[in-house]
Amino acid sequence: MQSSIMIVCEQSEGHILAVTHELLTCADFLAAESCAGTTAVLPGNIADVEPLPGANLLVINSPTLREYTGEGWEKAVLLAAEQIKPDIIIIAHTSSGYDYAPRVAARLDGGCITSVTGVELSPQGVRYIRSGFHGKLEMLYSSGKSPLVITVLPGAFKGAAKPAPPGNITYMDADIQLQQTSELHFKTADQTNAELEVADVVIAAGKGIGKVENLELIRQMAARFKHSAIAGSRVVCDNGWLEYNAQVGMTGKTVTPLLYVACGISGSMQHIAGMKDSKTIVSINRDPDAAIFKHSDICIIEDLEKFIPVFLQQEEGSAV
Ligand SMILES: Cc1cc2nc3c(=O)[nH]c(=O)nc-3n(C[C@H](O)[C@H](O)[C@H](O)COP(=O)(O)OP(=O)(O)OC[C@H]3O[C@@H](n4cnc5c(N)ncnc54)[C@H](O)[C@@H]3O)c2cc1C
Structure with missing residues (x-):
């Protein structure tokens, strides 16, 4: 039986973001296995949009979809799913995607596999790959439930989707009422951190620093190098220990210093994406x-609360 795949486009201010093409690549792969057709859904409040290659596009418009809300996107995607009746729904594993994807799966009484980094075909059917235990294991998942909602990690399905003619676009006006959410104000974060972007040496703190007071160790270490700056993993920024403009990684900054020192950082794929091209990487864990x-390049297996004070003592008085 022919199945159907639905992808949900990522957009910002009405423009379809590049990660949507990765969702199409993932859909191509699954479609080859199941001969499925793909429909893309775009929630928003959008008058005009470019067509997508190889997939028809359903734009769901409502004034309440002007800005992202979990409730609004959930309702828009459910509305689309009612029409399209997909077997698989593919959503990007972004801050918004992993917010509404499980809600959609629960409402449809379907399966949900998050953070997918690859897809494998086996005689038993399709297996979805995701990493576990802070990136130490690669795990294979399958689901007996339909529909299946998967969230795909940005960067995992890079590469062009099959060249295909542009699909049709249908605009649908929907009356999406928000009952649990009221919009107060959206504030754009300050993205600039010039020091970090040009630093030769970046000392980065992870959750392993344990407490905000230990940032002092990171600052003192950075002070031992010329042209240095400090950065953090997302957890450190989420905890409010550093500003978001110091976050390195997939949803933060990409840095390529001569030396990157990762202190108490586990090495999630999302963090690695932002620092892997540093010339020399030293990790303390x-x-x-x-x-x-x-x-x-250099692995220091030690408690950072023990190692950094010893390093600072050794380096006392000498700027590197
Ligand atoms: C859509 C999405 C986007 C994301 N984007 C980013 C991003 O841009 N950047 C980012 O960083 N993350 C991002 N993340 C989060 C990412 O998945 C990880 O949760 C995060 O990187 C983990 O941060 P961490 O390594 O500081 O913490 P943890 O994973 O908790 O690791 C802490 C590490 O510290 C070590 N440790 C603990 N105590 C000590 C000690 N005393 N001495 C030495 N080592 C110690 C532990 O062994 C462990 O390895 C994103 C996630 C999602 C879902």
């Missing part, structure tokens, strides 16, 4: 199996 070590 007390877990010998930490995934960050796979990407490091």
Whole structure:
């Protein structure tokens, strides 16, 4: 039986974002297996949009979809699913995607596999790959439930989707009422951190620093190098220990310093995406199996609260 695939486009201010093409690549792969057709859905409040290659596009317009809300996107995607009746719904694993995807799966009584980094065909059917245990294991998942909602990690399906003629666009006016959400104000974060972008040496703090007071160790270490700056993993920024403009990674900054020192950072794929091209990577982690070590030139297996004070003592008075 022919199945159907639905992707949900990522947009910003009405423009379809590049990650949507990765969702199409993932859909191509699954479609080859199941001979499925793909429909793209775009929630928003959009008058005019470019067509997508190889997929018809359904734009769901409502004034309440002007800005992202979990409730609004959930309702828009459910409305589209009612029409399209998909077997698989593909959503980007972005801050918004992983917010509404499980809601959609629960409402449809379907399956949900998040953070998918690959797809594998086996005699038993399609297996979805995701990493686990802070990137130490690659795990295979399948689902007996339909529809299946998957969220796909940005960057995992890079590469062009099959060349295909542009699909049709249908605009649908929907009356999406928000009952649990009221919009107060959207504030754009300050993205600039010039120091970090040009630094030769970046000392980065992860959750492993344990407490905000330990940022002082990171600052003192950075002070030992010329043209240095400090950065953090997302957890550190989420905790409010550093501003978001210091976050390195997939949803933060990409840095390529001469030296990147990762202190108490596990090495999630999302963090690695922002620092992997640094010239020399040094990692301090007390877990010998930490995934960050796979990407490091120098691996220091030690408690950072022990190692950094010793380093600072050794380097006392000498700027590197
Ligand atoms: C859509 C999406 C986008 C994301 N974007 C980003 C992004 O841009 N950047 C980013 O960083 N993350 C991002 N993340 C989050 C990412 O998946 C990880 O959760 C995050 O990177 C983990 O941060 P961490 O390594 O600081 O913490 P953890 O994964 O908790 O790792 C802490 C590490 O510290 C070590 N440790 C603990 N105590 C000590 C000690 N005393 N001494 C030495 N080592 C110690 C532990 O062994 C562990 O390896 C994103 C996630 C999603 C879903």
